[in-house]
Amino acid sequence: MSPSLSLPALALLLALVRYVAALTLRSTGGTLMLGDIPYYVPATPYTTVSVRALGRLQSVNGLSPVTVIGATAGNASVGSLGSILAAFATDDVWNPYFLQGRNLAAGSRCVARTIPDTAIETGVLVQQIGSGNGPTYPLASTSLPGFNQTSVILSVASNASAPIPNGPYFLSANGALYQPLRLYSDFAGAFTQPLVPGPDGSYAASPAALPGIQSPAIGVPSRLYYTRTASKPLAGVRTGIKDIYDIAGLKTSDGNRAWYGFYPPASANSVPVQRLIDAGAILVGKMKTSQFANGERATADWVDYHSPFNPRGDGYQDPSSSSSGAGAGAATYSWLDLTLGSDTGGSIRGPSQVQGLFGNRPSHGLVDLTGVMPLAPELDTAGFLCRDPSIWKAAGTALYADLPFYNTYPQTIQTLNFPTNASTQASGAALIFLAKLQGFLRAKTTTTLNLTASWTASKPAGAPATLAGLLNTTYPTLISKQQTRLVRDPFYAAYAAVHDGRRPFVDPAPLVRWAYGDSLPESALEQAQTNKTIFMTWFNSNILRNDSTTCSDSLLLYTGGSNTAYRNEYIQPPSVPFGFSTSRISVFAEVPDVVVPVGQASYRSTITNHTEVLPVTVDLLAAKGCDGMLFNLIQDLTAAGIPEIPQTGQTIAGGEILLKRGMVGL
Numbered sequence: 001m002s003p004s005l006s007l008p009a010l011a012l013l014l015a016l017v018r019y020v021a022a023l024t025l026r027s028t029g030g031t032l033m034l035g036d037i038p039y040y041v042p043a044t045p046y047t048t049v050s051v052r053a054l055g056r057l058q059s060v061n062g063l064s065p066v067t068v069i070g071a072t073a074g075n076a077s078v079g080s081l082g083s084i085l086a087a088f089a090t091d092d093v094w095n096p097y098f099l100q101g102r103n104l105a106a107g108s109r110c111v112a113r114t115i116p117d118t119a120i121e122t123g124v125l126v127q128q129i130g131s132g133n134g135p136t137y138p139l140a141s142t143s144l145p146g147f148n149q150t151s152v153i154l155s156v157a158s159n160a161s162a163p164i165p166n167g168p169y170f171l172s173a174n175g176a177l178y179q180p181l182r183l184y185s186d187f188a189g190a191f192t193q194p195l196v197p198g199p200d201g202s203y204a205a206s207p208a209a210l211p212g213i214q215s216p217a218i219g220v221p222s223r224l225y226y227t228r229t230a231s232k233p234l235a236g237v238r239t240g241i242k243d244i245y246d247i248a249g250l251k252t253s254d255g256n257r258a259w260y261g262f263y264p265p266a267s268a269n270s271v272p273v274q275r276l277i278d279a280g281a282i283l284v285g286k287m288k289t290s291q292f293a294n295g296e297r298a299t300a301d302w303v304d305y306h307s308p309f310n311p312r313g314d315g316y317q318d319p320s321s322s323s324s325g326a327g328a329g330a331a332t333y334s335w336l337d338l339t340l341g342s343d344t345g346g347s348i349r350g351p352s353q354v355q356g357l358f359g360n361r362p363s364h365g366l367v368d369l370t371g372v373m374p375l376a377p378e379l380d381t382a383g384f385l386c387r388d389p390s391i392w393k394a395a396g397t398a399l400y401a402d403l404p405f406y407n408t409y410p411q412t413i414q415t416l417n418f419p420t421n422a423s424t425q426a427s428g429a430a431l432i433f434l435a436k437l438q439g440f441l442r443a444k445t446t447t448t449l450n451l452t453a454s455w456t457a458s459k460p461a462g463a464p465a466t467l468a469g470l471l472n473t474t475y476p477t478l479i480s481k482q483q484t485r486l487v488r489d490p491f492y493a494a495y496a497a498v499h500d501g502r503r504p505f506v507d508p509a510p511l512v513r514w515a516y517g518d519s520l521p522e523s524a525l526e527q528a529q530t531n532k533t534i535f536m537t538w539f540n541s542n543i544l545r546n547d548s549t550t551c552s553d554s555l556l557l558y559t560g561g562s563n564t565a566y567r568n569e570y571i572q573p574p575s576v577p578f579g580f581s582t583s584r585i586s587v588f589a590e591v592p593d594v595v596v597p598v599g600q601a602s603y604r605s606t607i608t609n610h611t612e613v614l615p616v617t618v619d620l621l622a623a624k625g626c627d628g629m630l631f632n633l634i635q636d637l638t639a640a641g642i643p644e645i646p647q648t649g650q651t652i653a654g655g656e657i658l659l660k661r662g663m664v665g666l
Helices: 007-023 078-090 255-260 271-278 325-332 347-355 389-399 425-441 453-460 467-471 474-499 510-518 523-542 582-589 627-639
Strands: 030-034 037-041 047-051 063-071 124-128 156-158 167-172 176-178 181-185 191-198 203-204 216-220 240-243 282-289 340-343 358-361 381-386 414-415 445-448 555-561 593-604 612-622
Touching: 030 191, 037 216, 037 555, 047 389, 047 582, 063 078, 063 176, 191 216, 191 325, 203 240, 216 282, 240 325, 255 474, 255 510, 271 282, 271 340, 325 340, 325 347, 325 381, 340 389, 347 612, 358 389, 358 627, 381 389, 389 627, 414 425, 414 582, 425 555, 425 612, 425 627, 453 467, 467 474, 467 523, 474 510, 474 523, 474 582, 555 582, 582 593, 582 612, 593 627, 612 627
Parallel strands: 063 124, 240 282, 240 340, 414 445, 414 555
Antiparallel strands: 030 037, 037 181, 047 156, 047 176, 063 167, 167 176, 181 216, 191 203, 191 282, 340 381, 358 381, 358 593, 555 612, 593 612
């Protein structure tokens, strides 16, 4: 006898099925091609519009490409619309195919015209901005100048609370209006996760994909949607975030697969990320970091994830670390405006130097790092890597609250380990920059700093005789003792509790450093903190002092970049980062240290068997708290052509990246 269900039981079962389906079946958006350009259309529309008359549609999956233009009394003519659309051509998301759809216009009049079978309808949605009855478009002139397409004009009313931003959209038959994201291939391997914004202010991993090997599809919105203002200085600035910063709704990897798999998505944005969002920044993805922000060499030390590719030169130079993805992305992709990195011992400056970018390690303590994975709180800082100094300054204004921006500059320059003759191309480029800087500042004094002699002459009573004696173990002690306490030990304990006492995998470089910390007594941490403070107090009192007029009484310059570091060479196992060097000055003294690309130097590549070029950079240091003065100075220098703004590509002057030829979604 076969079982049977009563009608009430069957009704209950059907209701349960519908309930479960409602819970589990949802749209995540979709991808489509418009012309030869790939787009992602999100599941949630930007707004809806009410259409009172329809023209013919050219659609895919019920979506038609349209262009929105805000109509005012000043542009209420067909000719004006054509001029506006011509200006849209500079945007990388909009393209003329967004004119092939439905033509709509706001206002009290509805004008329709019969379109020949051979005609292509113009997809322009004209929205009335301001008061009045709206613009009237003459029936006799319905072709947009310069586009050779026939126009149909229809009335439309928007349900948005504010005017719809200009730009490209996809419009559904029921009036849903979507802002698409153009998809780009991350062929450099700079990102860990592309992201899309959610309706509640959180983010989700993007479901979009493109053809390619291990190349995530990064979606970017049109820049036409945004207008920068004093309150939103980063409006529309496409920003990548190093994957040690929490972003609400996304998991943080810290460069470790086990960490990514073990912990849930972040429930809130880290403080630095939130400040950028508040300033209007558009987050497009999380970017690769070497594991737990420890220094790692490409290929040799990276195990869980593959190191990003440095686009400069032969394409197989180390991108440096730990803000590896941030540097590679900023140097590779013209569609990426800004990247947020971190610098504890050089993690922003190293990638900026080898890839010829502007980058800054800020004065320590300028921004709260809640929601950011720590290496050593006494040394950790948040900063940027980018190509445009105006965006760099705007980002600094947003991230570092109440930072003073001096526009009177020091006229004293100090150099440290700086070239004295142009014996190499790199030395020559650095000296040319120095000469131009001297002229721009009308520098009265340029001196060569002998840090060792200065320490010997004025060191504090009771301090070691040499800086090496004071600081040789300070950095490795701080990072190892602090990260084992703040990151490793809680991670190991939580992981073991769930996995029957097992340990997670960790790359060799963090393990070597953590083991060093384990070998030290607890008192070593306090001694390292004391040694750092001794140096900071001495340096800030004797070498770079604050000034009421110029913020810093002088600038200190040193060089970086232009050396080869092939990612296919076998190297020694990772070691403890002992020692004191020029790049550690800002780390211990808590002063700002900015990287400036100043030129290029050639080398014979063992990869291409060809002469290639790599960037040459100079670092500028100023007194603590003088970050704003440095931002202003670099912006003024670039305005004067000192230096030129770096481009994306094989060189800082541009050029096609060798790897990317023939790829889709570029």
